[in-house]
Amino acid sequence: xxxxxxxxxxxxxxxxxxxxxxxxxxxxxxxxxxxxxxxxxxxxxxxxxxxxxxxxxxxxxxxxxxxxxxxxxxxxxxxxxxxxxxxxxxxxxxxxxxxxxxxxxxxxxxxxxxxxxxxxxxxxxxxxxxxxxxxxxxxxxxxxxxxxxxxxxxxxxxxxxxxxxxxxxxxxxxxxxxxxxxxxxxxxxxxxxxxxxxxxxxxxxxxxxxxxxxxxxxxxxxxxxxxxxxxxxxxxxxxxxxxxxxxxxxxxxxxxxxxxxxxxxxxxxx
Amino acid sequence: xxxxxxxxxxxxxxxxxxxxxxxxxxxxxxxxxxxxxxxxxxxxxxxxxxxxxxxxxxxxxxxxxxxxxxxxxxxxxxxxxxxxxxxxxxxxxxxxxxxxxxxxxxxxxxxxxxxxxxxxxxxxxxxxxxxxxxxxxxxxxxxxxxxxxxxxxxxxxxxxxxxxxxxxxxxxxxxxxxxxxxxxxxxxxxxxxxxxxxxxxxxxxxxxxxxxxxxxxxxxxxxxxxxxxxxxxxxxxxxxxxxxxxxxxxxxxxxxxxxxxxxxxxxxxxxxxxxxxxxxxxxxxxxxxxxxxxxxxxxxxxxxxxxxxxxxxxxxxxxxxxx
Numbered sequence: 001x002x003x004x005x006x007x008x009x010x011x012x013x014x015x016x017x018x019x020x021x022x023x024x025x026x027x028x029x030x031x032x033x034x035x036x037x038x039x040x041x042x043x044x045x046x047x048x049x050x051x052x053x054x055x056x057x058x059x060x061x062x063x064x065x066x067x068x069x070x071x072x073x074x075x076x077x078x079x080x081x082x083x084x085x086x087x088x089x090x091x092x093x094x095x096x097x098x099x100x101x102x103x104x105x106x107x108x109x110x111x112x113x114x115x116x117x118x119x120x121x122x123x124x125x126x127x128x129x130x131x132x133x134x135x136x137x138x139x140x141x142x143x144x145x146x147x148x149x150x151x152x153x154x155x156x157x158x159x160x161x162x163x164x165x166x167x168x169x170x171x172x173x174x175x176x177x178x179x180x181x182x183x184x185x186x187x188x189x190x191x192x193x194x195x196x197x198x199x200x201x202x203x204x205x206x207x208x209x210x211x212x213x214x215x216x217x218x219x220x221x222x223x224x225x226x227x228x229x230x231x232x233x234x235x236x237x238x239x240x241x242x243x244x245x246x247x248x249x250x251x252x253x254x255x256x257x258x259x260x261x262x263x264x265x266x267x268x269x270x
Numbered sequence: 271x272x273x274x275x276x277x278x279x280x281x282x283x284x285x286x287x288x289x290x291x292x293x294x295x296x297x298x299x300x301x302x303x304x305x306x307x308x309x310x311x312x313x314x315x316x317x318x319x320x321x322x323x324x325x326x327x328x329x330x331x332x333x334x335x336x337x338x339x340x341x342x343x344x345x346x347x348x349x350x351x352x353x354x355x356x357x358x359x360x361x362x363x364x365x366x367x368x369x370x371x372x373x374x375x376x377x378x379x380x381x382x383x384x385x386x387x388x389x390x391x392x393x394x395x396x397x398x399x400x401x402x403x404x405x406x407x408x409x410x411x412x413x414x415x416x417x418x419x420x421x422x423x424x425x426x427x428x429x430x431x432x433x434x435x436x437x438x439x440x441x442x443x444x445x446x447x448x449x450x451x452x453x454x455x456x457x458x459x460x461x462x463x464x465x466x467x468x469x470x471x472x473x474x475x476x477x478x479x480x481x482x483x484x485x486x487x488x489x490x491x492x493x494x495x496x497x498x499x500x501x502x503x504x505x506x507x508x509x510x511x512x513x514x515x516x517x518x519x520x521x522x523x524x525x526x527x528x529x530x531x532x533x534x535x536x537x538x539x540x541x542x543x544x545x546x547x548x549x550x551x552x553x554x555x556x557x558x559x560x561x562x563x564x565x566x567x568x569x570x571x572x573x574x575x576x577x578x579x580x581x582x583x584x585x586x587x588x589x590x591x592x593x
Contacts, residue, residue: 050450051421158538159310188309188477189521193534200532215450218523222532245525257525259451260480 004077005038006209007062007095007177012036012071013233014057031057033233034071039177044203044210046224046241048217048256054233059181059213063097093123096175100182102166106154112165113139113150116172123173138168142198160191164198171202179211184219196223217260221245229253273297274438274471275321279335280345282316282325288543290316290330292495296473298439303465303472305482305503308492309518311539314475317492318441320345321473322362323352340438358388361432365444367424371416377427378402378412384434401430405460422453426460433464440464443475458485479522483507491515494540494550498575511574513555513587520588531592549577557587 011034018027032054039045039062049055060066061073064080072079075091083091099105106115113135120131136146142164154162163183170178180199184192200223202208212224220227220241227244229237229252237250248254275298282291291313298304308314319325321337323344337344339359347355356362364370371380381401382394390397402411405426416424425445432440442461446454462485464470474486482489483503490500491512499512510516517535537554540546548565552558557578562568568577578584 050452160538189479189518190309190535191538193521193523193532197532197534216523217525221525221528222523242528255452259455260525 004040006041006076007211008036008038008074009058009062009068010036010072010074012058012061012068012073014054014061014066015069030233032061032068035228035230035233035235036071037062037228037235037238039209039211041176041209042203042207043226044212044224046212046214046220046227047230048214048220048227049230050215050256052232053230055213055230056181057233058230059179059211062211063095063179064091089123093119093173094176096170096173096178098163098166098170098178098180098183100185102162103154103159106162106165108154111151111153112144112157113146115154115165116169119169119172135168135172138172139165141171141202142168143194144168158191160187160195163187163195167195167198167202171206174206175208177209177211179213181213182215183212185214185216192219199223217245217257229256273299273338274340275473276338276341277317277321277335278338280317280320280332280337281334282313282320282330283333284327284542285329285331286543289333289545290495290542291320293335294492294495294497295335296490296497296500298471298473300438300471301465301469302488303461303474303486305486305489306473306475306492307477307479307482307489307518309477309539311494311542312492313495313542314492315443316495318362318443318473318475321441322356322360323347324356354388357384357432357437358435359437359439361435361437361440363425363428363432363440363442363445365447367421367428367448368416370428371424373416376413376415377419377424381412381427381431381434384431388435390435397434398430401434402427404433404464405430406456420453421449422456425449425457429457429460429464433468433470436468437470439471439473441473441475444477445474446481447476447478454481455484461485479507479518491518494545495542496550496575497570498551499573501573509585511579511584512551512576513557513584514551516587517554533588533592549575551576555587556591557581557584 012032013030013034014032015028015030018029035058047055047058061068072081113132116135116138117131120126120134136150139146139149144161144164184195187195203210214220224241227241228235231252237244237253244253248257277294277296280291280294281289283289294317306314306317320332332345344355371377378398381398385391385394385397398412407423407426446457461472465472476482486503489503489506490497493514499515510519520533535554546553549563549568552563558564562577568575
């Protein structure tokens, strides 16, 4: 039996005005078109698709950063549109995000210790000293020894290190769901595995759920339990990762799989 | 096969003496796609910039070695001579096609500029049409603006511009990295076709071993500014000898297999200003010995730069590390 979903999208759509000036009739782009999805505690759901498939727009709706044009997103059974005050702040704390390029979402003039301490102070209401102590512990946990990294500025870190800061900052609020939009796409292969391992560990320790948005089916296989394949704003296939990747039903999934087939990887595991 | 590009003992250094590329030698023959693979900071793009005489910072310069294009040493060219070679004898394509196209000009005009820059404006319109057809773009694309084209189409426009003067050598630096996987395949197939039809020599720079395997006959693996292994692609991937190459391959994720452990090479690439003594990979290597690995730098012998390459245990360097 399935556990109660934490985060759930019911038949959500989102359209954007595409072109048209003051007098022209508006053309609408349906970025997401009638998608339903649920995320249970502790599981990893991957959303895959190519650019323009609507996967990031769906991610933004799950985060409450974008309101659906129709349908609804709910968190612990309550529609996001109806959340106010303390309930909204709780959603904001419990559902965190990691972006592809954490460098761009870190304040360049703020030390990474402070960047991780901010959500501790605002979301958890900790005092300055306690927040710094916890930030240091989090940096240790993501493999950035606090003694060495607490006072560093973002530009002195490598891409993989910045991505760890992004994860530490997301974990700081003690979330139940982390939406990660292409968190490892910009990283070198050897660093990518380190970041994925860190995400797996934090999941095991905290019972976190992940929504993992990616175009890389190798990453999906390594980290996700379920996968949702999107194309043109719609879900074309969904199911357990093992079932979908071993026996894809939709031709688009098959094409994605053929295009991303990594024979080198298979050879290296023999 | 005659080598179109011969790089011999190339070193690139910053003004303060830091070596970004150290003693790199490589060949690219006519009608051949050769891969140069490495992680960020390995010096692979710097090697390409040296071959193009285009460093991203004025502090970088060629500190030694030769770059021979059909036997002519490019390292000694004056800026004016470089302008004749670059774009005419050597074409180039980069990662992000959008940043190389002017958003305010139709793309056909931009391909024509590649001809005009070398004084070949006559009959440009017909030649542009032929070039765009050669890269498999539909009729009418010449009149379109960059924002009307997809990422893959923009990359094709840039390939057309790179080929306008029928260069002998094309340097492609991560040409498919910013593109969707299904679009990537089309661009790689196009490069292979151009290689065959024009006898083009292609130096393909990428961090993606899958791209290398799919397109390159031969491959050079770079680490920390040096070539650490090279050879025939199929043979090298079937039996990589350098522990770094083996580690890179073990880090790959396949959609077909769920890995029980997620392998990664411990540590990070050393900064160019602070290279370890001895073998540059020894701080991360499972087989490193105090002597010779940490003491003396290994030479590139028999296509691999490793003191312990001949030992049987080196074939499975990471066996005890979950790879």
